Amino acid sequence: ILNVEQSPQSLHVQEGDSTNFTCSFPSSNFYALHWYRWETAKSPEALFVMTLNGDEKKKGRISATLNTKEGYSYLYIKGSQPEDSATYLCAFKGLGSNYQLIWGAGTKLIIKP
Amino acid sequence: EAGVTQFPSHSVIEKGQTVTLRCDPISGHDNLYWYRRVMGKEIKFLLHFVKESKQDESGMPNNRFLAERTGGTYSTLKVQPAELEDSGVYFCASSQEELGPVWQETQYFGPGTRLLVL
Numbered sequence: 001i002l003n004v005e006q007s008p009q010s011l012h013v014q015e016g017d018s019t020n021f022t023c024s025f026p027s028s029n030f031y032a033l034h035w036y037r038w039e040t041a042k043s044p045e046a047l048f049v050m051t052l053n054g055d056e057k058k059k060g061r062i063s064a065t066l067n068t069k070e071g072y073s074y075l076y077i078k079g080s081q082p083e084d085s086a087t088y089l090c091a092f093k094g095l096g097s098n099y100q101l102i103w104g105a106g107t108k109l110i111i112k113p
Numbered sequence: 114e115a116g117v118t119q120f121p122s123h124s125v126i127e128k129g130q131t132v133t134l135r136c137d138p139i140s141g142h143d144n145l146y147w148y149r150r151v152m153g154k155e156i157k158f159l160l161h162f163v164k165e166s167k168q169d170e171s172g173m174p175n176n177r178f179l180a181e182r183t184g185g186t187y188s189t190l191k192v193q194p195a196e197l198e199d200s201g202v203y204f205c206a207s208s209q210e211e212l213g214p215v216w217q218e219t220q221y222f223g224p225g226t227r228l229l230v231l
Contacts (some may be wrong), residue, residue, distance in 0.1 A: 004155070034219075034220075035221075043116060043117065043222045043223055043225075044204070046219045046220070046221070049218075049219060089156065091156075100161075100171075101156075101158060101220070103148075103155040104153070106195040
């Protein structure tokens with residue numbers, strides 16, 4: 001059974017502080033890792049698709065790294081703003097299994113003004 | 114360009130009733146996915162259409178769930194009869210036909226339908 005774990009489950013961060021959280025996934029049969037940002041009552045928004053070990057992607061103040069050998073990805077947010085409050089979801093795509101996305105339960109980030 | 118839309122946004126029904134959820138993908142997107150998220154847990158894959166064909170329906174929980182995509186445009190997901198454990202947020206996502214490696218696929222999500230079965 002493929003398992004994707006995200007930690008922490010929730011996180012309170014002071015506005016202006018930087019933060020990071022983790023997505024752990026199977027290190028075998030890796031194909032791609034997706035990060036999404038989801039505000040309740042809105043559509044989950046794609047942030048990154050990562051495929052290569054050592055990959056680092058950046059979008060504004062948000063960046064992500066990927067380690068496929070040990071099976072983890074970090075998402076970093078620099079200088080948190082209230083609008084960063086959301087649930088951050090990662091999803092693993094492995095070889096086989098019709099390339100289904102296997103999702104983590106998410107990290108709920110709350111930025112305190 | 115209009116995004117993925119879902120209807121209704123919320124639905125509250127009693128156990129044993131029937132509910133039909135609708136998804137309109139982004140125009141021109143051949144791939145359409147249904148997912149479900151039970152509160153606090155991970156999103157689970159339900160099924161994947163390519164145009165009007167079911168490519169993968171391995172995530173459908175049981176035969177109370179029926180998905181259709183007639184004509185390869187919008188899709189419906191019917192739950193009949195609904196049970197308490199069917200409560201959750203049902204997401205639909207769409208993506209373009211793969212023109213390159215599978216990993217390049219970005220799925221665009223709708224806002225979800227929040228289903229509560231009492």
